[in-house]
Amino acid sequence: MSAMPKPRPAATNPNQWVDTHADSLFRYALTRLRRREDAEDAVQETLLAGLQAQRAFRGDSAELTWLMGILRHKIVDRIRVAARDTTVEALPAGEMDEWCGKTDRWLHPPKSWSGDPTRLSEDAEFWQQVRKCFGALPERQAQIFVLRTFDELEAEDICKQTGISATNLWVLLHRARTRLRACLEESWFTPESKP
Amino acid sequence: MSAVFSCREAARLASEAQDHALPMPKRMALRMHTMMCAACRAYERQIILIDTVFCLRAKHGKPDLPTSEGLDAAARERIRARLTQGP
DSSP states (O other): OOOOOOOOOOOOEEEEEEEHHHHHHHHHHHHHHSSHHHHHHOOOOHHHHHHHTTGGOOSOOOOOHHHHHHHHHHHHHHHHHTTTTTTGGGGGOOOGGGGEETEEHHHHHEOOOOOOOOHHHHHHHHHHHHHHHOOOOHHHHHHHHHTTTTTTTOOHHHHHOOOOOOOHHHHHHHHHHHHHHHHIIIIIIIIGGGG | OOOOOOOOHHHHHHTTTTOOOOHHHHHHHHHHHHHHOHHHHHHHHHHHHHHHHHHHHHHHHSSSSOOOOOOOOOHHHHHHHHHHTTO
């Protein structure tokens, strides 16, 4: 009854991983952890874990994708540990400046602008600006937003993996989106109306 | 219960709707609000645009932000040496 064991695909020699994968892994880690030293540590931990788990690699995915999966787990672990003690009250009130006192009206109402998603996604200059706006986000908001978008995790899965409650997650994502939107409006989409 | 609520609440719900299915009454109330309010309508469209642009970049094999920084030679050497010792 047992199926024929799949022949093990030839994975590249781990000795070459630093040359072939380290830069991609480093960029991935730097986007999420921000500090260079943390990103370097995460790359090393990932390659070591990869070395240890090499037999588990069945070649179902590309080797780099597999290593990125390991790295993502390590980053999620860090978020979980850091989030353990955080309550809603302890979250910084990041959206306060968007709202006009007790009236709950927009202080700076969003202007009317739009863009072509495909073109923007390939526009290097746009991404340089995104990087600046993204860098101004509080760390947790940035990490969660990236799990939701770049890593394409469902909100439910982010909650399960990080231990963050659904309500807190929605708040974090809302604040991240609100800040990114406002920053990109001012710097990219309507720069001519800058004071 | 009034179907019309504040922009603050509408913006919150517009974001929440990207992460889970809103219950019907909230969904309806949000739609009513954005129909009448250009600012919240813009907000909703623009946050969807930004989420989409991030997802598209990842789909093109770049799940990261551009950086001029690379792994420097010292870090590369350190990691290589550590890997040689084995797990």
